[in-house]
Amino acid sequence: MTTVENNAPAQEIGRDRRRKEDRRLITGRTRWTDNQALTGLLHISIVRSPFAHAEIGSIDTSAAKQVPGVVAVYTASDIGADAVQLPCAWPITKDMKSPQRPALAGSRVNFAGEGVAVVVARTAAAAKDAAELVEVDYSELEPVLDMEEALKEGATLVHPELGTNENAQWVFDSGEAGSGGSAAEAIAAAEKADDQVVITRRFRQQRLVPVFMEPRSTVVDPTGEQLVMWSSTQVPHILKTMLALTLGLPEHKIRVIAPDVGGGFGGKLAVAPEEVVTLLVAQKLGKPVKWTETRSESLLTAHHGRDQIQDLTVAVTKDGVIKGLDVKLLADMGAYLGLVGPGVPILGAFMFNAIYKIPAYRFDCTNVFTTKTLTDAYRGAGRPEATFGIERMMDEVAVELGIEPMELRKRNWIKHEEFPYTTVSTLTYDTGNYEAATDQAMSMFDYDGLRREQEERRKRGDVKQLGLGISTFTEMCGLAPSRVLGSLDYGAGGWETASIRMLPTGKAEVVVGVSPHGQGHETAFSQIIADKLGIPFDDVEILHGDTQSSYRGLDTYGSRSLAVGGIAMVKAAEKVVEKAKPIAAHMLEASEDDIEFTAGKFSVKGTDKGVGIQDVALAVFAAHDYPEGIEPDIDAHATFDPENFSYPHGTHLCAVEVDTETGFVQLHKYVCVDDVGTVINPLIVEGQIHGGLAQGIAQALFEDAPYDESGTLLSGTLVDYTLPSAADLINFDTANTPTPSTTNPLGVKGVGEAGTIASTPAVVNAVLDAVRQYGVKDIDMPTTPFRVWTAINSAKGTGTQADEANVASPGAGLGSMAKSDSVKNQGGAL
């Protein structure tokens, strides 16, 4: 028992701590799945289809079996991989069409890269050598590549057994829902009214690849009592449950471990066919087995993102007040449905109305099957697409009406005094202040100064013209209230769990259900626990990613780790304090009612007597003397189910310089002022914003995953998939105007996806703002120099309309070599 001294630890929340996990990560002491070395480990290589759509005839494995070191070569049916139905957890409508998605294709392949056989060998090299010798006899079918064509009568069907290429149609109509008027009526009325106009635009969301840095890898050890799977996954808990449900394995006989995971961006929110194949092979042979993909395999077969055609119609008064919004989407699912794939565009349904007071709204999305790699969650999942659509549209409306684009937004957005605000798509935004973020961003950006410079450059006819782009965005994250997910027919809840184990020496082990893969959870979470329990930051260890220690959780995606998982942790900490209180009172020989807890100490009101929570931990360990009727244990466990999403927002302003002679777009200035609620660790928040911006800007300027007319992916190597590096970006000017969320005790909102969601339209709006003066109306993403130059030239009528040749271009590394070989590249085992 000690007396209370005035040495309360410094406040951790809000502190710029360096990430504690980084020392290990950047000095190579990582535990990637591929680093697992088990005695007797076997390696597999998957034989993949070079064709987008083909019937599989015979498969000749005899030559492959001859390769020294090869243990077995299996076709799909040899291990039952063709009979598996990989899970889709989000049947968005009751009558959704859902094809069987096998772990390896049995009789037909439906996208280039789909697995058809697997080689098992003592070394990865031997597996790879043998995979090249597996002879598969294919009869090619027509590929299905264009969404609009795919929906026409008589189109070739990806899955003839479904009778259609339409996966589902999902409609929200505010008139029917009672949350607003009818968009159709608003548009019809605007067409007749003199003081209104109707504006229609089509935008395209190109296909992107998440390109996490660590390729996927899975190791399965079937030799113990529990089957253990290490996997480079964002979702160890979901994976465990899904393996049980999908393969009929007893759930308590499976342990899934996500060790260090090197990025995901949604790309590892999956139950991958390769995870199942690895497991089936390990079970069949009774030996530990490893699968690690190559970069090309990853680009080709790990799920892609985006890929939508967006048709937007807005009814608006001539002075800029929006009366109605109609959104029609076509969303490319690819060949199969991923874990949450069909629901991704549906998340956008709630976000097209964005920060605006839109009185009438309709959203109508049709998901389409094609013979391409499947699409699923990618950083932002549905919200970047929606934000792009509405923020591009706001600029189009501004141009049509001759209203300054920020002024147009102001005329429509929700004012700060109107929060909480229930939107036309039925969400209730708890807090926000669009004026504050915008005012600060405009002044940091020197918006008026840049407009003047833009004008001067125009007058002078400079080769490099300036363009300014705006994106005033919001998003919904912190997935998700379980009841809301239920109403959307999602197959699970959205709660999160945390447990705190108080060790005898006063240290705390915090077991969380969320599963970090680069975000810095260990640091930010330790800061929160340090404050809530009043113990030193270094006394906290965050444990995650192993279903044996963390048996309950729903993992990491949708910017949920802090906004949901963090709150579970706070609740668990409160329980620890509550459990410790009677014991502290007993130790202090005081009444529980007289005990206060501050900064890690229980003290008796009005006295200087006190005891630290770490001492209470020791006292319950010894358990020599504690009050009657309670258990000697202050550990606690809590589950938090949010009541609402969180709604980060911000104002992003981008200036670009367009070289009108070459079409090259150079970022000139980027300012973003975000409201992500309470900031736990400013450095991590800044890092998340920067990374998010890089990915969002990359969609605007660089990245694309196109297919040729035979259904071959043209970006099958990083030679062809154009990723920017730091050298292609500029210094970002960032700031925060937090309005703490009122729906959780920390006041936090999500930050993981904000930068990606916000930035893409800001950049494209800026590019168009620079070149509209020549008559350019739109440029598809990515706005490559070739496209920008072609757009300027064809608008001016001075140049030929150049067609992009449907071949990969000579990019990095392989120079001109990749393109001629891109087909070969993707055949066989990669």
Add this chain to the structure above:
Amino acid sequence: MIPASFDYVRPTSVAEAVQALADGGDDAKILAGGQSFIPVLRLRMGDPSLVVDLGGIAELRGVREEGDKIVVGAMTTHHDVTRDDLLNQHVKLISEATKTVADFQVRHRGTLGGALAHADPAGDLAAPALALDAEFVIAGANGERTVAASDFFEDYFTTAIGPQEILTAIRFPKYTGWGARYEKFNRVAQAWSIVAVAATVKVEGGSITDARIGLTNMAGVPVRARGVESALVGQTMSEETVRAAAQAAAEGTSPTSDADAGSDYREHLAKVLTGRAVLAAAG
């Protein structure tokens, strides 16, 4: 990405290397910095039976002055090229172009000889070598021969180096006092050229007295923009003259079309970039 298996030797002299290649037959391949060759192996686009690594041959490294020539050993890395005083002083164009190749890591391993032997049409060092009238020293079973740059680049990825020969050195005439600029156009900083222009000019008393211009990725092989060169020589240096002369840049080229650029766009870029390169070189 695991290559198929192959035999490997690491000779310590050119003679030994030539012998190893002769013994290895048609499936023997040379490994220099590996920055193009190893990706080819890993993607299994090639599977040689024998790899002859030139990394152990000291005589192939380094830059030296030989009379009126600067001689660069084939195994001199890009990094060493960019840091070399002799090259910076006398053959600035090759230093400038080499600085734009890839990133630090690649420049520390990739070699001048490897890049030129590889002869990727999008590679950055062939056009400067052509513009500079470099000579290529090639060793084989019958001794050494020298090939002029104009005869060296034969086609996409094809040079005058025979299957069992080794490029040992590249000889550059001196261009002391010439201005140089390599104007590279690509989508991201660390990518290959969509088009690039290598220009080096001599300006005396405000007039252009000599000019050499090579184009990257405007055909399967590097192209000399002779029309531009002759339009420049004898002219008074001015932005207008240069831009006018640059209009001839696409003559005699045959660029390809791909997702990053159509052939007409490449032709247009060649003109714009030639203008910029010459202005910068003269400035």
